[in-house]
Amino acid sequence: xxxxxxxxxxxxxxxxxxxxxxxxxxxxxxxxxxxxxxxxxxxxxxxxxxxxxxxxxxxxxxxxxxxxxxxxxxxxxxxxxxxxxxxxxxxxxxxxxxxxxxxxxxxxxxxxxxxxxxxxxxxxxxxxxxxxxxxxxxxxxxxxxxxxxxxxxxxxxxxxxxxxxxxxxxxxxxxxxxxxxxxxxxxxxxxxxxxxxxxxxxxxxxxxxxx
DNA sequence: CTTGAGATGCCCT
DNA sequence: GGGCATCTCAAGA
Numbered sequence: 001x002x003x004x005x006x007x008x009x010x011x012x013x014x015x016x017x018x019x020x021x022x023x024x025x026x027x028x029x030x031x032x033x034x035x036x037x038x039x040x041x042x043x044x045x046x047x048x049x050x051x052x053x054x055x056x057x058x059x060x061x062x063x064x065x066x067x068x069x070x071x072x073x074x075x076x077x078x079x080x081x082x083x084x085x086x087x088x089x090x091x092x093x094x095x096x097x098x099x100x101x102x103x104x105x106x107x108x109x110x111x112x113x114x115x116x117x118x119x120x121x122x123x124x125x126x127x128x129x130x131x132x133x134x135x136x137x138x139x140x141x142x143x144x145x146x147x148x149x150x151x152x153x154x155x156x157x158x159x160x161x162x163x164x165x166x167x168x169x170x171x172x173x174x175x176x177x178x179x180x181x182x183x184x185x186x187x188x189x190x191x192x193x194x195x196x197x198x199x200x201x202x203x204x205x206x207x208x209x210x211x
Numbered sequence: 212c213t214t215g216a217g218a219t220g221c222c223c224t
Numbered sequence: 225g226g227g228c229a230t231c232t233c234a235a236g237a
Contacts (some may be wrong), residue, residue: 049237058237082236083236084235084236085235085236085237086236090236090237100234105237107237133237134237135237175237176237177237178235178237180235180236
């Protein structure tokens, strides 16, 4: 089954300009594409989190603009990639018009093409563990801080339209690892495909709501 | 490992 | 007593 040109076309900037909450939901099922030399690595996005501007106490922009978070203040549809814990790169997508620092963290991907390369990049783990977390996915797709600011409509890294399959349901929960965020720690701003084995934490800590 | 907030210290006027 | 360079250190999805 081959993708049509339409399906392969990158999502336009307007898709990303609608605010992190809507975009986080709508990115589920869309396809991340990475060109590595002559090879394409692709996968369906199955888990995201919204980070919603300066008011959001979990958002990197909460203290205003700094050197690190500057790309969040720029145009939508760009990669905001940062390094954390001395170990992981994290891929975020800027999701509001310039000046509004909102972004979606891409947290898990279901590998589709280029799985052999992903295994090389990640080590020999279960296929469903190749990209089942924000740090893992950056490793599997060879995404690093060098991609910070990259336009996600052109190679080597872009996102194309995709849909959920029959029977796939979106659920939401609190975001992972934001306990420090006070009033915002419990907001249900994490979205994922219910039951998908590539999601980073299959078993939720708390009850879920249908999204 | 990086970041940035806060502390500390230094020199100016 | 303010502005700024430097340090220090906790915390980070």
